[in-house]
Amino acid sequence: MTGRVAAVNLGLVTEAEWAGDASGRSGIDKRPADGPVPVRFAGVAGDFIGERAHHGGPDQAVYAYAAEDAEWWSAELGRTVAPGGLGENLTTWAVDVTGAVIGERWAVGSAVLQVTKPRTPCATFAGFWGVPDLIKRFTARAAPxxxxxxxxxxxxxxxxxxxxxxxPAHGVTIGEVFRAMSLEPELLPRLLDATDLPEPVLEKVRRRVAGARP
Incomplete structure (x- = not known):
């Protein structure tokens, strides 16, 4: 599979009541950069991250979202969801992001990236869009x-x-992880094969699988 980057997006500093950071600031409002952007182990250069307890860090250094899924949301909401509108650093085209396998490696520009986990929707996301039931709708869509x-x-x-x-041969995808964690708990045991999942996610899966056993 070879797709392309439609846009590289950087977060602006947004101050709002819905911002999750204790300071009331968020970097969810991302806008396309004019040219190539350095991508470092810690994240995308120039990208503002507000709530670092839940965003950023080596396992969440870059967030990718498919332009095709953004187009679906545009139709669903009756308004244009522009590149960066999902809070993504990379807006992709012709890339099966939901079907990406945990641990698979992408060559993008001069960087090499590795798929780690799906995004979990939060209240900041819903506040930014002004859609109170967005978490429920985003979860049901399962294209995270x-x-x-x-x-x-x-x-x-x-x-x-x-x-x-x-x-990786295990074949566990972004979509499967998201559904297992939020919609279909019967899929949880399968996630244990995806050892490239971040350790906090794997530990949560282990606890939930153990708790489900007689």
Whole structure:
């Protein structure tokens, strides 16, 4: 599979009552950059992150969302959801983000990224969009986008190809992880095969699987 980057988006500092950060600031409002952007192990250069307890860090250094899924939301909401409108750093085109396998590696620009886990919708997201039931609707849609860790630093710009370098044999996808954690708990045991999931996620899965046993 080879898709491309439709836009690289950077977060603005937004002050609002709905912002999750204790200071009332959020970086969810992201706008396309004019040119290539450095991508570091800690995240995308120039991207503001407000609530660092839940966002950012090596396992969530980059957030990717498919332009095709954003188009679905545009139709659903009756308004344009522009690149960055999902709070994503990378808006992709012709990339199966929901079907991406945990641990698969992408070559994007001069960087190499690795798929780690799906995004979990939060109240900040709902407040930014002004849609009170967005968490419920986002969960039901089950197209959450993918967080990625940076394996090789580099630069990424709009138009760069997204090439899957390798894909783990376990086949556990972003979509499956999201559904298992939020909609279909019967899928939880399967997630234990996806050892590239961040350890806090794996530990949560282990506890839930153990609690479900007689």
């Amino acid at each position: 986008g993918a967080y990625l860790r940076v394996l090789r630093e580099g630069e990424i710009g709009a138009g760069d190809p997204v090439e899957v370098l390798d894909r």
